[in-house]
Amino acid sequence: MFQKTLKADLQIEGVGLHSGEASVIQIKPAEADSGIVFERDGQKIGALYSHVSDTLNCTALAQNGVNISTIEHLMAALYAADIDNALITCSALELPIMDGAAEIFYKKLKAVGTQTQNAPRRFLKVLKPVVFEDGKGAKAELLPAKTNALFVHFEIDFPSAVVGHQVFEGNPLDVFESQIAPCRTFCEKQQIDYLRSLGLIKGGNLDNAVVLDGDSILNPNGFKVPNECVNHKVLDALGDMFTSGFHLIADFKGFKTGHYHNNQLLKKLFENQNNYEIWIG
Numbered sequence: 001m002f003q004k005t006l007k008a009d010l011q012i013e014g015v016g017l018h019s020g021e022a023s024v025i026q027i028k029p030a031e032a033d034s035g036i037v038f039e040r041d042g043q044k045i046g047a048l049y050s051h052v053s054d055t056l057n058c059t060a061l062a063q064n065g066v067n068i069s070t071i072e073h074l075m076a077a078l079y080a081a082d083i084d085n086a087l088i089t090c091s092a093l094e095l096p097i098m099d100g101a102a103e104i105f106y107k108k109l110k111a112v113g114t115q116t117q118n119a120p121r122r123f124l125k126v127l128k129p130v131v132f133e134d135g136k137g138a139k140a141e142l143l144p145a146k147t148n149a150l151f152v153h154f155e156i157d158f159p160s161a162v163v164g165h166q167v168f169e170g171n172p173l174d175v176f177e178s179q180i181a182p183c184r185t186f187c188e189k190q191q192i193d194y195l196r197s198l199g200l201i202k203g204g205n206l207d208n209a210v211v212l213d214g215d216s217i218l219n220p221n222g223f224k225v226p227n228e229c230v231n232h233k234v235l236d237a238l239g240d241m242f243t244s245g246f247h248l249i250a251d252f253k254g255f256k257t258g259h260y261h262n263n264q265l266l267k268k269l270f271e272n273q274n275n276y277e278i279w280i281g
């Protein structure tokens with residue numbers, strides 16, 4: 001299997017979730033072995049777990065004084081579109097939030113298409129179980145793959161009756177377009193009210209976020225897919241796992257986890273070289 005990049009440049013315009021201001025990105029083909037790299041104000045930042053600076057409500061990168069935030073949905077779309085190498089120039093701090101999911105990014109990437117490069121793809125193959133627990137009931141694990149691919153088991157248990165206990169199990173790449181890409185960020189109305197009072201989420205609306213109000217959902221058209229909430233967590237995890245710098249051969253397990261746990265899990269994985277091998281596909 002060979003590495004891939006985009007066939008041509010792609011421009012995507014939207015607004016930042018928090019600023020509500022215009023955000024334009026250009027996704028460009030990049031050389032083999034360069035990975036996914038963001039660029040802002042002429043400074044480049046590799047999309048790597050070691051450059052993650054914030055995991056509070058999104059995954060953000062920082063290096064050399066340059067910050068890029070909300071990279072996770074685009075990262076998942078790049079992974080699922082089978083891309084290894086791309087340069088993404090950004091006009092603003094926040095990537096455009098678009099649909100609050102990865103459907104628009106993914107469709108645009110698929111429409112541009114990929115170009116095969118003259119270098120073998122290197123996979124990250126997990127060899128030993130790596131576990132991160134936060135002591136508050138959340139647990140993320142990377143385990144040796146039972147299949148020779150990426151397999152995800154994700155569970156959430158949310159107090160709201162419209163969400164409750166949801167499970168995803170499978171290879172997210174197999175069902176990405178229909179079951180994962182459309183799934184939006186979700187949050188509670190009281191959380192929204194609080195963030196608005198701080199002058200944040202100016203770009204948020206009921207098209208790009210699921211808003212829960214107790215045991216009901218405020219979005220007039222309801223959920224896009226039945227298990228939208230857990231599937232969005234799978235989308236986030238896929239994007240975050242791509243900050244390893246590789247496509248994975250591993251079983252990922254997440255229980256009530258988020259960006260913070262994903263980043264800690266990768267840090268733990270890379271702490272010990274016996275945990276993994278770089279496998280030429």
Ligand SMILES: [Zn+2]
Nearest residue numbers: 072185232236
């Ligand atoms: Zn997300």
